[in-house]
């Protein structure tokens with residue numbers, strides 16, 4: 001019995017050390033526990049002045065009439081988030097390469113980071129952008145800092161074979177490109193339940209077994225475990241700092257925020273009050289946290305799920321170039337700026 005309790009304690013200690021690394025730098029304070037407060041000084045940049053924002057995220061340009069959503073700052077309960085200082089960040093990161101890897105939610109965060117840096121540097125700063133294969137890189141030449149995004153919907157591979165496109169849950173061949181960076185921020189979730197025309201594969205393969213389909217949550221977990229094994233075998237954490245981004249929530253089911261019957265975010269103009277979200281923790285987020293807890297190497301969870309759930313007002317809804325209802329991505333300026341403040345707090 002005693003042994004069991006002891007083991008339990010160790011599990012808690014190791015779990016915290018491995019998973020909550022991002023919150024560890026200050027023992028007293030969980031930066032992810034808090035609420036949204038109105039702040040007249042927000043937003044942190046003028047989106048019309050940053051490099052072109054993807055048509056999906058540029059809500060003001062596409063006519064969003066209510067601008068209140070730009071004015072909310074994340075306030076942790078027991079401390080303050082450090083404010084973003086672009087020059088300090090770039091000085092600290094001099095010569096380093098930072099890469100976001102994942103789906104369009106990663107692109108969302110990458111664009112936010114580029115805007116945050118761009119918006120507060122002197123106009124004569126030299127900033128270049130180029131795209132090679134799946135990677136787009138913005139380089140802040142005065143500091144030799146590059147910020148890239150590598151688009152990968154599933155992290156694991158999709159390979160064209162004779163039978164069709166095969167999603168290979170056991171295989172990560174892009175890892176060699178990724179590990180050449182100093183900071184990696186991973187994310188995948190959005191595409192795992194896509195079907196029909198939006199499903200970019202025809203078969204799933206695990207080991208030698210090939211199947212037409214399977215339980216998508218099990219597939220997701222399998223891919224995350226492949227990723228976790230890759231981290232343990234291939235990443236030198238003395239050189240490379242690792243983050244995994246928690247699940248970014250969408251807002252299509254009003255029951256999640258106490259508005260039963262509502263089916264999108266179109267009428268949402270304010271965040272939820274307080275810190276609790278009726279919808280609870282998404283199953284996918286539990287899977288992420290569980291897989292991360294099994295990794296030997298230090299990986300920090302950017303635990304953005306709850307604070308993002310509270311921001312039912314922060315999606316583009318119909319204010320994007322495509323006019324479709326988008327309650328999945330996030331307006332820029334907006335919520336992803338806070339994700340980057342949390343990343344900044346962990347790095348600087």
Ligand SMILES: *[C@@H]1O[C@H](CO)[C@@H](O)[C@H](O)[C@H]1NC(C)=O
Pocket residue numbers: 132133
């Ligand atoms: C781009 O992809 C091609 C085909 O996979 C590869 O041969 C080439 O080396 C890649 N380029 C770079 C710069 O990685």
Ligand SMILES: *[C@@H]1O[C@H](CO)[C@@H](O)[C@H](O)[C@H]1NC(C)=O
Pocket residue numbers: 253254255256
């Ligand atoms: C919305 O969530 C509620 C509560 O979890 C669930 O009962 C309901 O089926 C969901 N509605 C839709 C359309 O998925």
Ligand SMILES: *[C@@H]1O[C@H](CO)[C@@H](O)[C@H](O)[C@H]1NC(C)=O
Pocket residue numbers: 258272276277278
């Ligand atoms: C949601 O509704 C329930 C039941 O009416 C209530 O107890 C709870 O406080 C509400 N939560 C929020 C965040 O408004």
Ligand SMILES: *[C@@H]1O[C@H](CO)[C@@H](O)[C@H](O)[C@H]1NC(C)=O
Pocket residue numbers: 019020032033289301303306
């Ligand atoms: C992530 O945040 C949620 C909500 O604040 C919390 O319940 C959960 O324990 C956190 N997860 C980790 C691994 O810190």
